[in-house]
Amino acid sequence: MKTINLLLFLSLFGTLAIAQEKSYKQVRDYQISSNIDSLQKIVEHRKSKKENYLHLLINLEWSRYYYSNDFGKDVETIQTIALKKKDSLGQAMFYYLKALLNYYNNNKICFENGLKAHRYFEAHKDSLGMVVANHLIIGSAHYPQVSHENRKKSVFDRLEKTLKYYSHISDVRTKLLIINSMLQFGHYVDKSPKEQLVYFKTALKLLKNHSEYNYIKPSIFTGAANAYFRLKEGKKEDNYKKVQWCYLMAYQSSPSKPFKRTLSLLYNLGVGYSYIKEFKKAAFYYKKGIEIYNKLNINKPELIDSYYANLAAIQYDQKDYQKAYQSLEKEMRIRSILDSTRTVTQFQELQTKYETQQKELLIKKLELEKQSINKRAQIIITLLIITILIVLVVSFLAIKIRSTNKKLKELTQSRDKLFTIISHDLRSPLNSYQRYSEIVGYLVNTKQYARLKEVLKKIDVVGLNLASLLNNLLEWSIIQQKQIHLKPTLIQTTTFFSNILPIYRDMALIKHLNIKEEIQDITIKTDMHVLSLITRNLLDNAIKYTSEGKEIFIKAALEVNTFVLIISNQGDSMTESQIEKIDRLFNKGYSFDFGEEGIGTGLILIKEFAKTNDIKIVFDHTQENLTTFQVIIAT
Template identity: 25%
Template structure:
């Protein structure tokens, strides 16, 4: 069984090596002629002309460079772009960069002259990447196309590739049909190299089905035919396969003969590689010598140009000096304008800061004063044992303390945000439970005003946000909703599946509402907002500004919908958690 596995592996290796070898004849003559004829009308495009010449010379790196330069010109000529993408896709394939090759080839329009060749290349890439079904889809589209439409490629090659795909998929019946069909065509074409691989593939097909008697004759054909080639790799592999066959037959003397032949071709292949390596080194040495000569000539030319154009450069230097003086003068004027604008902005920010401190201190003083007054009444209620009034004062104290705490909390977060000290970590969060947790802390305040609250957020809503900043946003919006709601009002929080990227979180109340002017004022990007229209309910606007900053930092969006006397909707669009697959 081990021997059989070994011979099967070698047979496949023979096929693959033949496949690779056939690809080394990169641009056949027929195809080269067609490329020259079809693309000649674009030779006025300098970059394209160079790309075409390097493509035909099989210099893939230079082809990639100049075809990219041509594409960067943003030409609207579809055919010209198709040629450039084809050159790039073909070059990437030769460099074994298959993903880049597929990307370029898929950009080619179906009207391209060589579109059948494009499909063939895409199929070959899929075959090399072991994506056999994908390769079959490409090759089947080419199955009934005449050879003349391939510009040098053969129908036998299509059948051969289909046979290889089905062989790898263990569909032996289809593999046999295509491989036999391909072999017959190759015998007519007398394509020796491809026939060696084809015989090896058929031998593999039968051997994988334990049809040794049918496999070995084809294997022998591959061996005898390999002797007519100059490819040492094919000769070496064919000899090794015959050695394994004879070992399976227990004919060890003959197997030894084949193994010696294998070693001979192996040594020949190594010698050939060494010769090629030496030739490559000689070529590199010659190129370096030529480069040195070119460098010397360039140095001499530079010296002559420097002597000839000395006066010219002196004149240019004077002009540049004059231009530099003019430039720096204009820059100075421009910088002065920028400094004045920055001073104006700084003055505005300082005024805003002073206003912020003034309102914050006023609100804190008002809260402390209200707390002192409430504590005096609370003490009096304790002395008189007026428990009804005592309960009212305790609730009042709680509301005052909560308002002051929220103000200080917003002020702290605002300071941390301004100094970039706040901790921020975005991750997947379930929106329903965050709303539920935050709203729980406001239950006493809502009960005090007899406000009906509903959490209608979808339990399937997943958002990608920082949890603490989202809670802070919800606290501010719920606090405002309670503050501006009437007794026995309603507050509803719900979600809307806005689009594939965002969930909308809506905090809706039935309170005082606002007109359009106030809404627009609230949406302005200012550090400090105006106080609310109701003088009994005042605020710095710091909380809303902080919310807008946090929403933006989370990659979200914010808008307000409101109408006076009918309530307000605060709408926060939050990025969805992207699910895998």
Template identity: 25%
Template sequence: MEKKILHQKSIEFKEEKNFVKAQSFYLKKDWDSTLVYSMKQLSICKNKSLAEYCHYFRGASFYYKKLYKEAEKEFLLTSNSFQLSSIKNFILGASILESRDYNKALFYFKLSELLSIKSNNIECLTDAYNGIGTTYIFLKQFDKAEKYLLKNLQLNKKTKNEDRTCTSYMNLANLYYEQYKDDLAIFYFKKSYETSKNVKAFDKKRDASKNMAVVEENRNNYKEALTYRKESEKWQDSLNNQNKVWALADYEKKYAVAQKQKQISVLKIENKLKDTQRNTMFYSVLGLLSLLIGGVYVYGQKVKNAKIILSQKVRLDELNATKDQLFSIVSHDLRSSVNALKNSNTKLTNSLQTKNYSELNQLLNQNSVIANGAYSLLDNLLHWALLQTKQLYFHKDSVHLFSIVQQIEYNYKSLLIDKAITFENTVSKNDFIFVDLDSLKIILRNLLDNAIKFSHENGKISIYTIETNTNFCQLVIQDTGLGMDQNTIANLLEDSEALAKKGNSEIIGTGLGIQLCKQMAKKNGGSLTIESELNKGTKMILSLPKTEQNG
């Protein structure tokens, strides 16, 4: 319904180029471009109806960019008679829900429900039911939540929308889980899992299998739980790969635009030089003084252009050096991983033929370790490259440190169990830090992954905070593993953006993860230090700024 109405409006206002572009970018989900062209249209707009659609575009764009206050402001600039008010009120309610103003959010969700019924917008009506039910969960009014979530499920089943039906089952399961009605919760978790098999969205498949893993763990069925958890990790890997493909496509698009803008700039400079030459010839009749001034101007332009070209060459050389370094790491480390995987698979084939099942299990675990190492290297390379080219988005916010450490521990639980490593999380539950959440998770994943990799079996890993009177929180990741000498520590902490090998031992790796952690900590206004001795373990000390009210 939304696409149909917007298409009609683009035809109706086809002379308004900025509006047509804003509408096109909105349908493509290019939120930044939508914001730019909708603002351009608003700056010259005299038509009230057209202005309302621009505010609608901006409100939706801010919502999907997680700027909820700005989204609310834009939506409130539209009237109650706006043609897409049912959708507008739903997104407005969702924005307010993010601010924890539950009663206000409920008001807009119910308004969206009434308008959806009036306009027969079934898709928006299902969203409204879901929004109302979710809000009632937050308000602890579980009977009302159940009523609307069941309506949501019935409508999705009626329209045979598998994606939305999968989400409906999951929402109902969470509702009953919140009330400790485990039988009903498990029933709907299973329904969600079965339905997820028919959907294409990797995130729904991941969440459904992850929920089943938790269900089986709670029932002490660890073998089944492990199967579901591995499936969840498989879908997470697929989702990561999909995101990387999208990120690469977006980078290529930006590169193409930059190249086009560069060509335009060159043409402008060429036209400017031609204009200068024509002016010089024209004013030459005025005498030697005019000719001298024109010559000085042309010379200044050439010097300026030469400086620009020289600076571009220096930057290009730096980028080429970085590219060569990346190729060197990829060719060396991935070749080593692939070769190890190849040899291991050969042994695996021989074990299958000889039915040596004890060695077969060992080789399978070895293959898993090699594959995980190669994946971690590729993931770190992507983030490091984005960081070097300033493509990584940072948004700082207040973060509860204990909860994030707990999440990271949960992700690595299977690896800790495999090596029989004791894990201890004694991070203070009162600590809040002001950082970018995504980059913090990358740092903690790398540090915990290293701690597991360099720990002996039956070792111990501890994560704790050190109380200080400063505005910084000190988080320590301590292991009882291999440790490192002072030369290795000095190389890792050297103030350089270049990558460096940490030694000849194959287990040591590239040092890329530590370099990435160090640069991301610096980007968040913090620092990373290392304390270690050979064969006595390692302490990775991460210092990050506290949230003001916690400082």
């Protein structure tokens, strides 16, 4: 015998040594073991190493349910470790084991934890997990908080789900547990005893070839006994014999070592023998159940109450009135304890309900006060929001008015400046026109035609200057109104200058000036209007300040990824003040007001347009009175 036990231990140790290294992903990875002591030692051995300790502990606790009185000992420890390790399967198994622990004691706790376990198993498509969780949910669904109709629908829906797995699952353990659910609860959804017994026969065939699942046998046979009891086909006496046989098989297939679950099997066996009128055997098993109850020191009177009641009834029928009286006295004593317990429980429940009601009234009162406070707070917040909105609107309008006033002031200043320019810059050329018209009249009257030709040329120069000034005034007004819309286009330099230079050659001839150009034939991308404006104003400026008979030089070329336009002239008509202001304007970033004395409107204008188009203009004036403007455009 010792040799056999040693072999069993070595076999179990070898199996679990392999299991220690495997990963636990589904319920099927846990295997029920009857050798609790050996399994306990292995779990304790793995505790220090912590590898798979949680899942081995779950394995041990689940095995205890079938083979030990210590079931429930480590359920809370499992939860603690699962939460610490953030192991979702371990947490789901905790819910399942807690539901199993409360299956006969507290249906509500069983139902709630069974649901939690089922949610995880369903999310991870764990068929075995869903089957075992559903079994507990269905079995505990009759607690009073669930109405009869809802209970029936809940049971029906879950049994239907369970049956769906049966047809396409090959796993034997899952099939046996589905059959167990159908035998235990099939009648809830109008499954006939005959239909249930078909499942029972299938279970017997499966168990014959798979002894490792014998721990399921007691439940299978108990469910079959219930089906035979409700079976209407055949003789009643024959069906009762089958009931008794099923209860006997359930008892015989249970562990030889008695534990708490044995009590229900012995009670069922006593009932079974009573059905076939073998009262001595019935009394024997009732007494055996009482003996185990006392031996295990189980302090649950509700488990033994029915034993004494049924035993007293048998002893009374056998006319053993003394023993019947003793059994009945014990039953009444237990019933008194139970009634007393129920009374205390009812009183406690009533007290709890009263206290709960008082708390609810207090909470309701506090909620009403809170609602009142919240309502007042909402009114205050609403008023604050309205006040803030009014302040914001007023502030916005004030800013808008200030902005409008600023723009209006700028427009007024621009208008005044425009009138100043018109009165200042246009006065001189207009006066020149007036004087020249008088001179022309005088020369015509005195027939001095040679001088008339010279005066007419001067009138042309005045006209061209006046046209340039008017054009600059128009461009300045566009800048002031912020209506500049840049449109960069591809420009062929030779074509561009061939369109501009002829006009300025004619203007230069009036002052006997010569324009020389060195234009490289390249393509650049920039705004044509801006480039034209800059070129025209720089040429106007060059013609204006070049001494008579001198040259104006124009060069356009590509230098290190930049287009450079150079316009240079020689003349001594610019004052030191003008040179200083132009240098500050282009080289030092200084800004002058449009129309400021000492600096031309054209130069201020091209500085503004160059800035908007990212164009750089560099000014240089030498002691030899050589003036050079460089226009640099990035290509």
